[in-house]
Amino acid sequence: MATIVRKQETIQDKDQVKAFLTKKGLVYESYKTPESLDLILGQKGLSDAEKEEVLSGLEYRFDQLKKEHGYKANDLVVLHDEVPGISEMLAKFDKLHIHTDEEVRYIIDGSGIFGFIIDGERFEVHVGKGDFISIPANTNHWFTLDKNLRIKAVRYFKDNSGWTPVYVDESKVLINA
Numbered sequence: 705m706a707t708i709v710r711k712q713e714t715i716q717d718k719d720q721v722k723a724f725l726t727k728k729g730l731v732y733e734s735y736k737t738p739e740s741l742d743l744i745l746g747q748k749g750l751s752d753a754e755k756e757e758v759l760s761g762l763e764y765r766f767d768q769l770k771k772e773h774g775y776k777a778n779d780l781v782v783l784h785d786e787v788p789g790i791s792e793m794l795a796k797f798d799k800l801h802i803h804t805d806e807e808v809r810y811i812i813d814g815s816g817i818f819g820f821i822i823d824g825e826r827f828e829v830h831v832g833k834g835d836f837i838s839i840p841a842n843t844n845h846w847f848t849l850d851k852n853l854r855i856k857a858v859r860y861f862k863d864n865s866g867w868t869p870v871y872v873d874e875s876k877v878l879i880n881a
């Protein structure tokens with residue numbers, strides 16, 4: 705369940721979280737992961753074969769999202785403290801940036817923090833297992849792991865041509881720091 709952290713308040717109620725994010729132009733849903741995947745998702749790392757197993761266990765969700773949003777591809781990202789080059793990987797995305805395509809994530813294990821600057825307001829969305837979020841193209845955001853340093857997330861794509869971060873100068877988009 706996601707938590708919104710704003711300067712003036714923290715929002716934890718599911719309906720209020722969704723309402724806040726919808727108002728900010730983001731798509732948010734909460735989708736329970738199937739119990740049949742609990743054991744494998746409880747592992748820290750996954751082999752390529754195990755990643756395939758997870759994706760096929762979530763094929764029904766992909767089918768639903770294809771119909772609703774038109775996604776064409778998906779893959780699974782597994783990050784934890786022993787992944788080689790993890791710091792460099794995180795450093796690429798923990799600074800304010802946009803993409804020319806939407807960024808879509810379904811968190812199926814672990815947790816992380818998406819930060820945004822939308823309408824001049826900076827806020828964070830702390831995501832965990834079951835959270836689905838879609839960030840439209842050209843939305844100012846960043847992403848980082850929290851102290852647990854562990855996440856498994858399915859990424860959904862319409863195409864991956866826009867998949868490089870374009871960095872944004874915070875001072876130009878921030879009204880209330």
Ligand SMILES: [Fe+2]
Binds near residue numbers: 801802847
């Ligand atoms: Fe991004």
